[in-house]
Amino acid sequence: MENVVLYPFNKITQGIFRFRDLTDFNVTAVVDFVLHKGCDVGELIEGAAAGIPITDNIEEAFRSANTLILNDPGTSFGNNEGVYGEFNLKELWRVLVLAAHEHNIRIISVHEILDQNTLQWLEENQITIDIDEQIPDRLVSRMVDEYAFPSPTDEMTTYLNYFELDTKIKTYNQRICKVGIFATRGCLGKFTAQMSLFRELKKAGEKVRTIITEPTASLFNQPGGDIMKFIARRPLNQYPYYINAAVRDAENDGCDFIILSGQGSLLPNENFIIAATKISYLRAFSPDLTVLIAGYDDDEQIRDSLDILRIYGNGSRSFAILIPDKYEVDFGQYEFKTPEEMERRKQEIRSRFDVDHVECVLDIGKLTSELIKHRKSISQ
Structure with missing residues (x-):
């Protein structure tokens, strides 16, 4: 190619x-x-x-x-x-x-x-x-070799098992810095933020891997994390173990960072199994730092998302909230925000929520040096 x-x-x-x-x-x-x-x-x-x-x-x-x-x-x-x-x-x-x-x-x-x-x-x-291959065979093999999966039973038992992952999943060292990127809803720029940060960390000389949940992971020579691609091969309740295996694999390869971008919204929907899956892979990934991408009129969703990250994100710090520069309003059509609108929204978020940084999605690279400082502090 x-x-x-x-x-x-x-x-x-x-x-x-x-x-x-x-x-x-x-x-x-x-x-x-x-x-x-x-x-x-x-x-x-x-x-x-x-x-x-x-x-x-x-x-x-x-x-x-x-x-x-x-x-x-x-x-x-x-x-x-x-x-x-x-x-x-x-x-x-x-x-x-x-x-x-x-x-x-x-x-x-x-x-x-x-x-x-x-x-x-x-x-x-x-x-x-x-x-295009999404789920690398080496990670599936590692997952199968290393983990004892809970036996699939009824939906409710499967649901409850998702909340007990920390008693079943293998631990790993803390040398690698895990950055989780999530959003209050879909189509706000998670992939753009993830890949921009991936690029900037590489430029800074950091060894970094990223779990890509878009269907293009292998085009970037990175492991895929698309849930739909995963369940085409394995049961859904094994997905959190796959995410954990990807982190362990990156750490064993000497990576300084691994970045995961969640799929869709972090918030629960009406399907309780899918909602539980979101919580379980958050717990399996166990981020050190989280980045939340939010819209312009969703303060309530921001509060709920920050609560989920605090409760189920292994006590990780909400490092930053990002806002998009545009919304897709129809097929291939976008509404762009003016610099004034973006600055006004950033000021609102700074005044209402306790996070270290507030930036536009396109400016996530500005956070690179702070992320490297944090990585060095946890690896000492």
């Missing part, structure tokens, strides 16, 4: 582009049949041209590519049902994939392809799509 075309131009593709310096491939083009055709990706995301076009011209996109990375499984998902139907994206996906196959371009998907009609079409056309 050397010269890569991405499809389509969505949130995950933007994340791959924004942190492309942390990958070992070059992005040469982005194919999209809906958004920003004719634009330069860099101008849209970073404000400066990067020489990487967004195009609906497949032949042009494939001119210098040897790999196509699909961030779309060929059927609608997430919040794109309306767009999928309006622009006939199911058929255009097939046109794109067939063209890549005919050009002898390797095709990788970051999502599992589960739709039977799509699978049948691929088989009929003798097209192979490699599914």
